[in-house]
Amino acid sequence: MAKATDPKSNDDAPTRRANDAAAATRRPSDAVTAAWIALMRAQQVAMRRAERALRRAELPAYGWYDALWELEKAGEDGLRIGEIEQQMLVAQSNVSRLVDRLEAASCIVRRPCPTDGRAQLIVITDAGRAVRARMWPIYAEVIQSVVGDHVNDADASLIAAILAPVIADRGD
Amino acid sequence: MAKATDPKSNDDAPTRRANDAAAATRRPSDAVTAAWIALMRAQQVAMRRAERALRRAELPAYGWYDALWELEKAGEDGLRIGEIEQQMLVAQSNVSRLVDRLEAASCIVRRPCPTDGRAQLIVITDAGRAVRARMWPIYAEVIQSVVGDHVNDADASLIAAILAPVIADRGD
DNA sequence: GCCACATTCATGCGATTGCATCAAGTTTGA
DNA sequence: TCAAACTTGATGCAATCGCATGAATGTGGC
Numbered sequence: 001m002a003k004a005t006d007p008k009s010n011d012d013a014p015t016r017r018a019n020d021a022a023a024a025t026r027r028p029s030d031a032v033t034a035a036w037i038a039l040m041r042a043q044q045v046a047m048r049r050a051e052r053a054l055r056r057a058e059l060p061a062y063g064w065y066d067a068l069w070e071l072e073k074a075g076e077d078g079l080r081i082g083e084i085e086q087q088m089l090v091a092q093s094n095v096s097r098l099v100d101r102l103e104a105a106s107c108i109v110r111r112p113c114p115t116d117g118r119a120q121l122i123v124i125t126d127a128g129r130a131v132r133a134r135m136w137p138i139y140a141e142v143i144q145s146v147v148g149d150h151v152n153d154a155d156a157s158l159i160a161a162i163l164a165p166v167i168a169d170r171g172d
Numbered sequence: 173m174a175k176a177t178d179p180k181s182n183d184d185a186p187t188r189r190a191n192d193a194a195a196a197t198r199r200p201s202d203a204v205t206a207a208w209i210a211l212m213r214a215q216q217v218a219m220r221r222a223e224r225a226l227r228r229a230e231l232p233a234y235g236w237y238d239a240l241w242e243l244e245k246a247g248e249d250g251l252r253i254g255e256i257e258q259q260m261l262v263a264q265s266n267v268s269r270l271v272d273r274l275e276a277a278s279c280i281v282r283r284p285c286p287t288d289g290r291a292q293l294i295v296i297t298d299a300g301r302a303v304r305a306r307m308w309p310i311y312a313e314v315i316q317s318v319v320g321d322h323v324n325d326a327d328a329s330l331i332a333a334i335l336a337p338v339i340a341d342r343g344d
Numbered sequence: 345g346c347c348a349c350a351t352t353c354a355t356g357c358g359a360t361t362g363c364a365t366c367a368a369g370t371t372t373g374a
Numbered sequence: 375t376c377a378a379a380c381t382t383g384a385t386g387c388a389a390t391c392g393c394a395t396g397a398a399t400g401t402g403g404c
Contacts, residue, residue, distance in 0.1 A: 035319055040218065118398065
């Protein structure tokens with residue numbers, strides 16, 4: 001019997017036409033489909049718990065941590081909006097507005113880019129570093145309880161290694 | 173050197189206090205943290221591409237597929253809102269409204285539950301099955317190009333197996 | 345130098361989300 | 375039998391999302 005959550009269609013054949021675009025005719029294997037589902041569900045579980053934990057602790061949402069950490073790594077030179085977008089993998093408009101919120105909370109400052117008048121450099125402030133530092137213990141606990149308590153280090157490394165090419169592929 | 177996306181804080185020590193709640197003092201290993209990041213990023217890549225592909229094909233969003241597939245598996249008996257919620261792992265209010273949209277599109281019908289006047293049974297219609305069938309080729313292509321093209325079947329099965337306990341844990 | 349095109353970021357908009365709450369129905373216990 | 379507690383699903387609301395678009399700036403061909 002198929003896995004309970006297998007989304008494979010048993011009736012896709014009738015819907016397939018001889019001259020569908022080639023792209024639409026490729027079918028993932030059962031194993032690949034199972035991995036996809038696991039990926040989606042596991043992330044949903046993880047994200048939900050992270051957001052809830054942060055909210056309960058009266059801390060900002062997950063996206064703030066993500067952005068602040070990237071900015072902290074970037075240091076005094078800051079990052080452009082577009083660079084944050086590439087790191088975080090969220091839509092540009094959302095980065096723009098997230099930065100608005102971070103600025104309103106004094107977590108970052110916008111500085112004009114000396115070499116490109118269109119761009120701006122987003123630089124983290126001490127207040128921003130402090131916010132990130134306060135978020136980390138809560139976030140860390142969620143990572144540990146969601147992943148660490150169920151997956152040993154070897155398997156965890158395996159997951160990161162297997163998924164690396166998936167993440168690297170920006171095709172589309 | 174630490175991985176570029178390692179969110180581990182180098183300055184969490186100063187923020188740690190002797191009598192923090194025990195829950196907030198657990199720290200994930202580097203491997204577990206890397207797995208967490210891989211999970212989040214890979215799912216973001218996957219979801220974005222699925223949503224875009226479906227939109228380009230003028231098909232409904234990912235959530236519709238998920239719900240319709242659960243309902244199709246459930247057959248004529250249908251599912252309660254709460255059962256769909258557990259399968260899809262989204263908030264109850266969102267299931268309620270997703271079902272509204274599915275109903276408006278004639279993809280499902282609501283039937284009173286014979287044994288519980290509060291509940292209702294959501295049953296997929298032929299139109300709903302047709303919509304899911306039209307979505308599958310697009311969805312399948314994304315699964316293949318995002319996961320299948322980068323991960324072999326053995327690794328895919330490994331991912332599903334390793335993540336299973338993560339998904340199963342509904343603690344919190 | 346100048347004009348067409350590309351890039352960078354902001355913003356209007358409609359859709360969707362989660363949380364809190366509510367109404368209706370069911371179960372429990374005395 | 376009746377009231378308190380619980381369960382089920384709907385809804386108001388504010389926040390956030392992605393897309394489409396716009397304004398400002400930069401780049402390259404002539």
